[in-house]
Amino acid sequence: MDTAFSSFFESTQSGSRWNSFKNFNQISPVVQSHLKQVYLSLCCALVASATGVYLHLLWNIGGILTTFAMIGCMAWMLSTPLFEERKRVALLMAAALFEGASIGPLIDLAIQIDPSILITAFVGTGLAFACFSAAAMVARRREYLYLGGLLSSGLSMLLWLHFASSIFGGSTALFKFELYFGLLVFVGYIVVDTQDIIEKAHFGDLDYVKHALTLFTDFVAVFVRILIIMVSHNAPRFLSFY
Template identity: 70%
Template sequence: MEEYGSFANSQRSSPSGWHYDTYDVSKNFHQISPLVQTHLKQVYLTLCCALISSALGVYLHLLWNTGGFLTTLGFIVSIFWLLSTPLYEQRKRVAILMSAALFEGASIGPLMDLAIQVDPSIILSAFVGTAVAFGCFSAAAMLSRRREYLYLGGLLSSGLSILLWLHFAASTFGGSTAMFEVDLYFGLLLFVGYMVVDTQEIIERAHLGDLDYVTHALTLFTDFAAVFVRLVIIMLSNAMEKDKKEKKKKRS
């Protein structure tokens, strides 16, 4: 009742409250100039192509078992190659980005293969969840006031350094299950935050004249892939634990 009363009071104090909020949101969106909106369309179109290329990489691994250390190395080399290629060679840079996405898809191919063996619906569920989260947080970054979330970049960078130290500690002293879960869920939280910060940073860079849609698409692609992989691992571990419990019940 109290919640209803406060809502009613807010509507009385502002009869057109809903319309006012809608106007504020549209006004924030109109802060993005037509040039920047066109740039964002190029970024997201390139991102979609990169995701398709990555899916092709997964498919190639399922056919010929191509994923492994060499594809991971190919992904890293492709990123450095892309960043060192001049901006005026955009077609070449797009091709390099597609190659990097292909290598990334092949690299996560073994994980996808395992997920298919346990429960094929895991991949679709993780992809839909990642796409929904990506769409919602990207929209939040676009509709918010300019530079509103950029201050989170420092916190996320600190969190990423903590995550790297956790990886180092796990590889040096041996990782426990608790450390693995902290790494998994904390990393998921970090990269979801990067979806918001990177989207708003791309918008600000575009306002300042940086219209490098290939590099911006690469940034969003790495965020998308990081969240997707962690969701697959979480769903896969939950499904495997569920299978173990069912087997124990059958034995007992």
């Protein structure tokens, strides 16, 4: 995966970097229109998620119940027929709102430590998401799809490590490995999922609500890990005041 990412950045630094953007021509107008809907829905989902965070800060509603509600809304949306478009969009926004409420405690902690951490983490996530999505768009079709198997294996490894540490206890080193390795895995998913969405759209799968949910999940996963890393680096300074 690192080789694939490094090859992209090396190509952008060469004399033909501007020629790489001609690859946008391989995306048909129909697919381009679909991507606009996907990213517009993603932006609306992020706004809904921010609303969920705000509601948690007001009423402390985030927790296990909002997590189950988020999972329920996602499952309901995925099982809803495509022709019920408004209902599916509403369920996507509801899932995003509950997701925001669920990560509200972490964001509340970050605000208590240093509010600038939250802004830095969000901007960093946005830049990473934009760069890797653009990398997937300007690359040749299917170029990064082979990474899907490696990322799935990495995700399975993370799940088993988390399961083992919850039963047998974990160390700080294991926690940091899960954190940084998980960040690498989900950054990779941004590239793979973007190309997968483009490829599916070329073959007629224009379910922009489902595709927006996929990218929203990737965005939140990267944001949470970046925020935890920044909080863990600043927490000792915060705890020293008490």
